[in-house]
Amino acid sequence: MRDILPEISRWVKKQKPFALATVISTWGSAPRGVGSAMAIGEDLQIAGSVSGGCVEGAVIEEAIQVIKGGQARVLNFGVDDETAWNVGLSCGGTIRVLVEKALPFSERPLDVEIWKSLHQALTKNRPVVLVTQLPDERSRSKTAHWLVFPDGSLVGDMEGMTAEILDAAHRCYTIRQSQLYPVGEREIFIQVFPARDRLLIIGAGHIAIPLIKFAQELNFETIVIDPRGVFANPERFTVKPDQLICQWPQEVLNNLEINEETYAVLLTHDPKIDDEALKILLKKPVAYIGALGSVKTHKKRIARLQEMGFSLEEIEKIHGPAGLDIQAHSPAEIALSIIGQIVQVKNNKSKLSQP
Incomplete structure (x- = not known):
């Protein structure tokens, strides 16, 4: 539901009744996981999805009945491998979907x-x-x-x-x-x-703009920190971060909750900003620290941190240069490489924590 929250919030504000369909269980192949949701308005406008496309038609029909005053219901879709494509599955499986009138109505x-x-x-x-x-x-x-x-x-x-x-x-x-x-x-x-996992972006330069967009699409809470007012200007961002803070990192980071669901990337290339952030982040249980810059720049960064008393073991927590090696050049490509590396770390961590 979280991915369609902005849209259904607008419907609620407009007093536009709708039904909510939620995937409550799957077996076999299913293009959408448990908890995936689709909102269906009485005008047949939809937000979200519960399958690859073909199940939606049947769900919408039931949803209209629910909006008109019908009871909530559980729909069962089951297919074999030969007919799987007809209900949006790549191979045989089942989907159970709860359809009910949305809570605000x-x-x-x-x-x-x-x-x-x-x-x-x-x-x-x-x-x-x-x-x-x-x-x-x-x-x-x-x-x-x-x-x-x-x-x-x-x-x-x-x-x-x-x-x-x-x-x-x-x-x-x-x-x-x-x-x-x-x-x-x-x-x-x-x-x-x-x-939501939290992404701390230190530096509001040109790479931060596409990085925020990618991160929010992937359901990260985004907090941008930059003491430079010319960069920490909300008018620069096509997609607004959750928070934009025009302060030095050392004035902010110790007041934020930073835990195993926190990811951080440093984008300024300025040791006066990046190093102050690293001095705090390296002491926190963050899931990821990335720092922009060339291999040569990162070697200089390592030397400075060692002079500050950090061990090589602590410094090795830093992904430097930040991002996957995709030969990125443009701001969007660099942002893509960074968010790709963050997602890689996040998913590997989730895999290890599964019972």
Whole structure:
């Protein structure tokens, strides 16, 4: 849902009712993963997707019925290898999709409150878990929703929340994995929204402009730091960073939360700026540090850091020169090489942490 949040937020602001379709489970080949979402307006405008294209038609038909007052429903799409292409799969598999009226347009005030809290959490990059009890056609039971925050706070009907559901939500959050979970004769879908990974960009020069665009497309929170007012000018950016800070790195970095989900790249070529940032970042548990510059420039950087007392082991955390070797020349190519290296590090880290 996070990738379509800007669009559906505009629909909510315009009071434009819509249904939300969410992939709740997959088996075999599926072009979109669990948690992928598509919003369908009553005017047939859509945002997002739940498959490679062919499943969408059937989902839209059901969504229109839901918008008109129908109950939430779970759709099952299953195919063999021969007919897989007809439903947008590269080979045989199944997709289950929950279609329900979007929370901000629910008849239940508590659902509207849950939407407001969810929207605020996602906008402010706070981690949260959305728990949805699936509809049961046999008992005609409707959906129910809860929000669970890592600190233990809840939003939703407390009478319906059980220790089993709460424990399942916390376990899914711990492994950062959305999944279906059986509770008695019912099923719940636990959708995890971890905080977005954070990209710190030290230096707001020409490479920062395409780098911000790439990073935001890949769901990074972007914070740009540059003490030079001529560069830290919001009018320069076609895609605005989440934060643009016109201060020295040493005035900012110690006041930011920097952890294993933080990535940093230094773009200024100016030791007065880059080195001050490195002195702080090398002491933090960052996932990635990249520094722009040639091999010769990086050797000089290493020498300066050694003079400051940093060991070679600490200095080796720096990817210098930053970026994958794709023979990049233009600002966009250099930005692409940098974000490619960051994604490579991020995905390798995720692979190692999987149970």
